[in-house]
Amino acid sequence: MNGERGWHPDLLRRFVATPYVFRGGAESLACIESNDLEIALSLWNARFICRGQNNRELSCKVIREAAGSADGAEMVVISDGPLRVLYQGRTILIHDCESAEVLGFVSSDVKAPELVSLLLPALFAPQSKEFVTTGAFTKK
């Protein structure tokens, strides 16, 4: 029994603080959270909705990694039941269509526009009929 056991290391980075939080209006359950302002703003400006869930807006929690590179890494997409996971280098994006959430870790070399315009659409790709990005929706 020593001091080292008195704290919980966050090995999975589950509890990284996400100070940049954007919430939808009174009728929306959506919430965008990130530890990176550029990512939070980009996600907010390109909000996604999930038509399969009564047009529910997707909530997103995306962590910017301090290191890691996606350069040359192969993109792998795993789809099983309500979960769909995109993995590339140290970038991991998870879409849970039942809970209408996107969770993820983005490696340091991936720019926010790339996340929104390339990676998230790739995550949603096979379900393109169910998901749309809506600039108009964000400005309602």
Added chain:
Amino acid sequence: MRVVVAETLRDGTDDPYFRGLHHVVIASFGESNIFVFDILRRTLSAHVSGVVARDDSFWKEKLIPITLGVLGAAIGLVPVHCACLEVDGHGLLVAGASGAGKSTLSVALAQAGFSYVSDDWTYISESEDGIVAHGTSAPVKLLPDAVRHFSSLQRHALRTSMNGELAYEVDIARTFSVRTRRECEPRWLLFLERTEGAEVEFTPMCSAEARNYVSAGVERLPVRLHEAVALRERTIELVGRLPCWRFRYGGSPQFAAEQLLDFVVSRRQEICA
């Protein structure tokens, strides 16, 4: 569990990489070998190369213990950083910080007549009568200096273990010709501490200390997994009720094993009396 095998990929396993958010945990071993754990739905989805799909030792020694550690929370299985040995139906949990000598002592206890359940992580679940301790098929991990106490290790090579340490990772039954068991009912919890000189000391400890130790060793879970947290708390409470001792010893692990055997025999007589 659903596994997709990419037969054309030949990649072996790389260093492990873990991330998690809310109810989802990802473990990867290189670009091609990715495991997605869903704690709420109790599922595991994976994409692996053909090489890894056929690597028995990977599944047995790495993936199964990791899966127990991650998904165990959903079914009240509590990972405890301790070794577990059994004699005549009585289980002994041996806790201690990394490097305290749990694995070395486990091998010495197994050679002294105990059945080996686990050497580093033991998984505890609630049963009708109390608790059950489960081992895994992971190999026993012994640091390089263990060869001083166990000459049979000379036939084995040191290798880099999952946490980066150089160690002997061997099948305990085959290497030391000892008995193993998959599970047992724990009766005692010992906290291992090393001292200088050949001496042993048993000091009773209060259950709060035991509970704190177990609680501090488990991973913090997100709020939304509150049911899993409650289930886990109940099991931790039961572990904390075990008679608990601090066991300080110096000298060889064989000497400590003899002392522990005497201790268990006398405690067992108390239970039977």
